[in-house]
């Protein structure tokens with residue numbers, strides 16, 4: 001009996017032992033399955049991540065393409081608009097160029113309309129504000145030297161402001177006056193190749209800009225084109241380290257042109273001409 005009991009005990013112990021091993025095996029199998037599941041999950045995650053990053057890179061590419069497209073259609077360019085003169089001229093002197101011993105008044109008072117009695121400073125500002133709106137509409141970034149009459153900024157300071165802002169181009173707005181009341185039409189002033197204060201590359205670009213504005217202004221306004229005038233004695237040019245041009249919009253000493261210059265419709269034509277000139281310039285450079 002004792003022997004039978006002992007045999008039974010040994011047998012049952014053996015059975016338990018086998019089951020445990022099985023259990024372990026099964027559990028090992030479970031672990032393997034779990035591991036395998038985890039691997040698949042990780043793979044899926046990696047795949048998702050990859051596809052997300054692919055999407056991101058596609059997005060980046062699209063953004064880059066857009067930026068390039070914008071640049072080619074004139075956005076991202078920074079323009080300085082300098083409405084010539086101010087409410088009161090400033091006759092104290094400043095050097096006409098960096099390091100120059102020749103001095104000129106900081107800002108002259110400008111001319112005035114024989115018919116409208118409007119000051120040139122006011123007319124320049126009216127057109128400058130319209131030009132600002134148009135350039136912003138076309139996607140340009142704009143730096144205004146002044147937006148009011150009551151400022152005191154010298155011509156050298158105006159150029160330095162544009163230099164510091166690293167603008168792509170400066171447009172200076174002025175109007176003419178003459179003792180001859182019959183004189184009429186517009187002209188564009190540009191620096192000469194022999195300008196001793198300005199960088200050669202900036203001179204070349206200023207002249208390209210001037211040519212573009214001259215052409216576009218003429219076709220937008222149908223005004224008499226008095227052409228391009230080369231000047232090396234202008235403080236606002238000589239201090240400039242960026243491409244610069246100056247528009248003499250017309251003669252305020254000519255009664256009919258003076259009246260015309262103050263009309264909304266003609267101001268809008270001039271603005272279109274200058275903006276088109278800038279567009280064309282940036283297509284070239």
Ligand SMILES: [Zn+2]
Nearest residue numbers: 084110174175
């Ligand atoms: Zn002027």
